[in-house]
Structures are given as structure tokens and as C-alpha cells.
Amino acid sequence: MFAGCIDIGGTFTDLILYERGKGLEIMKSPTTPGEFERGFMDVLALAAKSRGLSLGDFLVKLELLVHGTTVSTNALVEGKVAAAGLLCNAGHPDILTLREAPRKRAFLTKIDYPEPYIPRKFTCEVRGRIDAMGNEIEPLVEADVVAAAKHLKTCNVAAVAVSLLWSIVNPKHELRVREILQEELPGIPVTLSHELNPVPREYRRTISTAINASLYPIVGAYVSKLDQALRAAGYKNELLIANCVGGMMPPDEIIARPIYSVMSGPTLAPIAAMQLTTDPNVIVVDMGGTTFDVSALRDRQLVITPEATFGMDMLGIPKIDVRSVGAGGGSIAWVDAGGLIKVGPQSAAAKPGPACYGKGGTEATVTDANVVLGIIDPDYFLGGQMKLDRAKAETAVERFAKKVRLGTVEAAYAIYTTSNHNMIGAVEDITVNEGIDPRDSYLVSGGGATACHIGEMAQILGIKRFMIPRFAAGLSAYGGLISDVRWEEAATLHETHVDFAVERTNALIDRLRARGRAFLDRAGFPRARQRFEYAYQGRYLYQSWDIEVPFTLPGDRLTEADVPRLAAAFHQMHERIYTIKDENDVVEFTTWKVRAVGDTGGADRRGVDLPKQQGAPSPKSRRKVYLGPKQGFLEIPVYQGDGLGSGARIDGPAIIEEPTTTILLLRGQSAVTDAHRNYLVELAG
Incomplete structure (x- = not known):
């Protein structure tokens, strides 16, 4: 019997599959933007094929399926949320405009004041007041609610948020407002602030209610469509959806409170790290195709933040603290007005993807740079299942090189190091800027592209110990598989x-x-x-x-x-x-x-212990890799990761190729495999 978790990323959809008695396996299928459920079903079909089963027969044997969705996150980032109305107390229509004076960086003096999350034309005031002790000091004027419903009907809103003062101590008015709205706007979902987020801070309660309402139709449609596709294909058991507080929820619950699905995928990475290491303080990094996500464990506790933001708005609910920057394998290199090299946040994503994918991409990306530098073998991407086009990577990087007046290889290395420093900045944001020395933490490296970069990042940060899990490319999916x-x-x-x-x-x-x-x-x-x-x-x-x-x-x-x-x-x-x-x-x-x-029994879903390594591992080949202007191209050994036993030691400079990730060890770094072929890296000596 099987259990699995599917995490949809910007470039690939990951499946971590657990088979009782045989352990874990990772599978990847291209993400399908606009039709995420298709990529979801594609990776399940890939798993079924690997077991010699039809999709229907495989799904019958699938006892548990967990999903980390990016639908709500993408909708917020891209501003493609549903139109929602807001009902608030008379005299308080500007709560989403005034906000909480959000913190901004010191010299952003020319930013325009952002528009409220729900426009004023969709905001309606109703008379009636509850005081801080829960006393009704002014009855609800129901005619105001009826008038608001008629106005919002002309605005074609898809959902309504209701946030009234002190509903957290007496919800009488909010409950009556919902009753009236359901009579006047049948079929339109209504979110009440006291039910969703019962905290005393008015802005946080209101913004979370507004976001939840605007996501309700989008997440509801996606989860329902996905559930229907699974049932039609033969899946009989529960589908669980990841939430942003480090766990799972049944579909009906996540549909009712879709705000809890925001950033749910990246929040699974620290769950995985907690299982993989016993160190008390851990930095968790995860580089995907579009973003680089950083989270942390402190005293083996998840770090929860009540101040997560999107743009200039707060999310309004507590969530696992994950910081993201636009630095992924698909991040595009460009030159700013001052002639400085930049990488990201723009991304080639899954469509068209990096130039080396051969799917129409022409801009130089981080993945293209890694191919030009010799770090990634074009013939062994995804274990050889997907061939990369080295010539197209070189053409894209060469075009960029002319803009910055560098040679092709030097330009590729500039892209590589710029991307590294972008990611280092994200690590410093969650450590140095919080008064924490990153050198005092253990580093767990996740994401398919991260292992190409983590060696130099660790050197610059002064981190002497880090781990590259065997399934680093599916770290978040593994977190979902083992979470509760x-x-x-x-x-x-x-x-x-x-x-x-x-x-x-x-x-x-x-x-x-x-x-x-x-x-x-x-x-x-x-x-x-x-x-x-x-x-x-x-x-x-x-x-x-x-x-x-x-x-x-x-x-x-x-x-x-x-x-x-x-x-x-x-x-x-x-x-x-x-x-x-x-x-x-x-x-x-x-x-x-x-x-x-x-x-959910996730603690038992572990890999099978590997046999001990017999003798020193032998490289399968050697290849030239550009390691910077001081060393130039060096011919270094390349090891086959899935041929190693536990206790194998490999000293850098070297490359280890796993089917879904490539590990670059620099001089002075030494990796030892544990019983599950996770790579424990330390400074040699």
C-alpha cells in the first residue's frame, strides 16, 4: 500500500511516494500553469507507471494523499482574486486603507500609498455598535444590511466579508448580518471575522476576513475540481490539503477557510527538517524554479509569525514564518539602468522555462548558467528523463554576456554568484536581522537546484555544517507526507x-x-x-x-x-x-x-536503511566545472549518488549526482552519507 504527498512548484510538480516495506521515492512532472490539476494527475500517472499499474489500480492502493497547493498564493501575488465586498461599522470604511502603518525599508520614500485590498466602492457601512465589554450600545440597523446587499449585487461580487467592532466578545450583529445576506444574496459565501480570526486587532481581523472571502471561490473551485478528478480516476480515500500552520486539513475545511492554504507548500519544509535532524536550531532553505524560501526551527519549535505580509497588506493570521525571494532555477538574469547585474524576481517558470529546456525560453536563467559552468549535466537532468539543450543555454548566456561585456563563462558565473547572494540575503533576513548568528545553526538544504549553490552560500555565511537530504528536491512534499x-x-x-x-x-x-x-x-x-x-x-x-x-x-x-x-x-x-x-x-x-x-502515522513513513558502504566510493566519471576566476575550469570527479551506501565519504571539489538534484562540493567540504543517504556536509578536518 502507498501514501503520497504532492507539492506543486513553479516549474515541477513533486510527488514523494511511500510504499510500505520499500521506503520512499521522488517523482517529478512539469507543472501546468492555469491547469494545476493536470500536472497533479500527471505525476500520479507517472507513479502508477513506475509500479506497472494503471492509474485506477494505483489509486485504489493509495491510502493517503496530501497536497500542498499554490493556488491561493499565486492568486494573491498576481492580484487575481475574486471580487469581494466588505461590511463594516458606520464610520470605519477606511480600515483597509489606513492599515497598521506597515513597516517598510528605510529609504522607500517615493512609494505610492497602496489601494485598499477591497476597493471603497465595494465597502459598505452598517449602523449598530457593540462595545469592548460585549454590550449592545446601538442596535443593528438591518435596513443598512439590506441596502448593502443590493449594492453589492450590482457590483457582481463573488463573496462578502463582514468585520464589525468587538464581534469577538459578542458576535450577535455579525451573525444577524450573515442571515440577512444569505436571504438577499443566496449562494454568495459570507466570511465572518469572529469565526475566522477572533483577535482584538481590527485591521488584522478585517484584512484576514477580506482575503479569505476573496479566495473562497478560487480555492473552492480548485479543490472541488481536483477532488472530482481524483474520484473519477478511482481514488477512494481522504485527500488532505496543507495549511500554513504546519499541518493538513480535509478539503471541506480548507474550502471554508482558504486563507489557511496561503504559502502552505513552503511551510512544510521545516516540518521535514524537524524529522531529518535533532539539532535544536536549524535554518531551512528551499530553492525551487521560481522562489527561494527560508524558514527556521528555534529550540526545535516552529517559528510562528503573526505579521506575514503580501505586498503592503498583512495576511492577518499567524503562520509559519517563511521568507521568500525571487531566486529560483528559472530566475532570469538582467541588467538594471545603472549597468548592474540582477537575477530575478522575474522567472521563466514552467512555461517557457529556461532556455536549456528547449520549450521556447530565450532569456538566460540560473539553470542555464549552471549548465554552461558544467555543474549540471544536460544528459542527466532528472536522472536522464529530461535532456537539456546545452547549445541553447550557451546562446542565452552569450546574449546576456554581451550586455555586460563579459565572456560567456564569466557571465554565467556572474549569474551564479549573484543568485547566491540573493539567497544569502534571505537567510540573513531570518537570522542576522532577527539577532541570530547563522553560524550557530545547522543548515538543511532543500529544493532541486539548491545543492548546486549551497556550498558557496555556506562558505560566505560561515556555516560549517549542513545537510542535503536525499530527497532535497521534494523537501516540502516530504514534510507533507509526515505531517499531521x-x-x-x-x-x-x-x-x-x-x-x-x-x-x-x-x-x-x-x-x-x-x-x-x-x-x-x-x-x-x-x-x-x-x-x-x-x-x-x-x-x-x-x-x-x-x-x-x-x-x-x-x-x-x-x-x-x-x-x-x-x-x-x-x-x-x-x-x-x-x-x-x-x-x-x-x-x-x-x-x-x-x-x-x-x-496520520507520518512518523513511520521513513526510508529503508541502506547497507554500509564497502570501501571508498569510485567516481563514475570526471568533468570540467568552472569554479570561479581563481580556479577556472577544473576537472573534478563525479559520483553516482544512488550507488552509494551509508557511511560513504566524498571530499570536495566533487559533484554528486542524484536523480533529482546535483550536489557541488567545494574544496574543504566533505560529505558523509547517513543510513538514508542524506548527505551530511562539514568542513574537512
């Missing part, structure tokens, strides 16, 4: 550690846990495979911003003795993030969270 079903329930309740109401807080946690348990019950998990994790958002009294702090709950109840422990955990987290703490200050707790986790 995960859902989060949250509610606002203000307490301080000096006058903490234990029973009131326990009653709230009980309600959140009951809702989380109901979610797991709906998802089909027996009680023995359910567990719960807890966190709160807190701040020093009168501080502006909250931070999230996980905590344990022995016996499922808080006691008076636990309150100092909660406060101490806040001080520790504040010091870790900001390097300072004030143990004499009052800690204020604002929001409480319960994460419901359903065990």
Missing part, C-alpha cells in the same frame, strides 16, 4: 499575571479544546490519535505588539501555581526575540489558542 492534520482555535480573553482569573481562562480553553476535538472527530480521527497543543499571545502591559508563547497544560487544566510559569515563559520568549526582558513588569495575556492535532 492540524487545526487552530483561538479566542480573546484579557488577563494579567497579577490578577489572573484561573477558572474563567480554563472555561475558555475548555471551549476551544471542545471545538478542536469536534474538528478532529469530523476528520475521522479516533481519540487515541488526537492531541492538543496550547499557546497564548502576550505582551508587557501597555506594549503595542503581542508575541506568541507555547505552553504545556498538564491535566488539561490551569492552576494558580501555573501562572508564574506562564509569565516566566513570556519573559524567556521576549528575551529570545528582542534580547531583553523585564521580569518586574506585568505580563498581559490577550489571546488563547488550542491547536488540535490528528496523528
